[in-house]
Amino acid sequence: MGSPGINIAALSVAIRILAVLLCGGCDTQLRPTTERDTRDAVGDQGVELETFDKDQADTVTPTDTSDLLFAADSTETSDVPLATDLSDGEVPNTCPVAVGGLRNLSEAVDVDTPPTHLDMEFGRVELLGARSYDEDGDSIAEQKWTVTQHPGRVPPSVEQVSARGPSEIGIYMLGSYELELTVVDEHGLSSCNTAGVTVTSTATAGLVVELTWETPGDPDETDDDGADVDLHLLRPGGMIWNLQGARDDCFFYDRSPDWGVLGVATDNPKYHVDDFDGAGPEVITIEQPALTTGEEGYLIGVNFRVNNHFALVFPSVRVYSNGEAIGIVGEKGGIALQRGEVWIAGELFWTENGPLFVTSDVPQITDGFPVP
Structure with missing residues (x-):
């Protein structure tokens, strides 16, 4: 018996069609296969896709293309750092963000x-x-x-x-x-x-007295080693400086004595801060000073209390009323104090027409606190 003849052309067409079905409509370049492509592949045989049995196509297992690697010329980018951006598998450290x-x-x-x-x-x-x-x-x-x-x-x-x-x-x-x-x-x-x-x-208080000082021998006035200079405010008619409990002098040991009308807080002084190793400030305020009478006003005193091995200080006093400066004394090194000395920076009178700050042309400096 003779061997059955094999139609090579028909077999070639069948192989191409089977490849189309298995690849899901794509050629080897991963682009869609069109009817024009099929015609070009079969040449003069003139076979069309519609002539094949659809039941046969249903028996073909679909190919999973989810793992296919596409062409490297893709323009898509990623926020994930490339491996070359990492060091020994560690993510680069980024700056923390300050929020105050x-x-x-x-x-x-x-x-x-x-x-x-x-x-x-x-x-x-x-x-x-x-x-x-x-x-x-x-x-x-x-x-x-x-x-x-x-x-x-x-x-x-x-x-x-x-x-x-x-x-x-x-x-x-x-x-x-x-x-x-x-x-x-x-x-x-x-x-x-x-x-x-x-x-x-800002201050709305009727009276603000502010003391600062300079210590030329101190190389760092912001550290814990410095001169101790103290601010004092003596009430009108007061007799005793620098004595705790006497109630005449507002200072670091008697920070809010009851002056003016007893039981009324607005006419009392308040000592805000004591700086004992620097350049100040020290501050005393009165919300509404009591009216002064006669020739006695509020006396402002400055005492170089402890030198801490610094020989000389240059104090400066500023006086404000309702936020406005009404007096500045001792600026630019005009006053020099040695340890133990007291400077009467000025006297403040509180009148119906407002504050009046009086200073002396000759600095009033005494060795220790004076007796009014």
């Missing part, structure tokens, strides 16, 4: 979002950085606050309780303050930004 806030400790009000600006008179302010964060999830290991603008000659000290916790600063001079916060993550990387906060100190 403020709290007036005299008000003792906690808020979810602390403000970045405060208007206040005098007192202590808490510097908050707990809302700072690191997008890597790293912890914030340190908060660093810096005073960038302040009234007066020497910046106020920032007192840091702990590296990770809040800090505090005393606001005791009238004017504007600016501070900046930088944070450091657990790997020692500092924030790329600084968070700024501001404080404006």
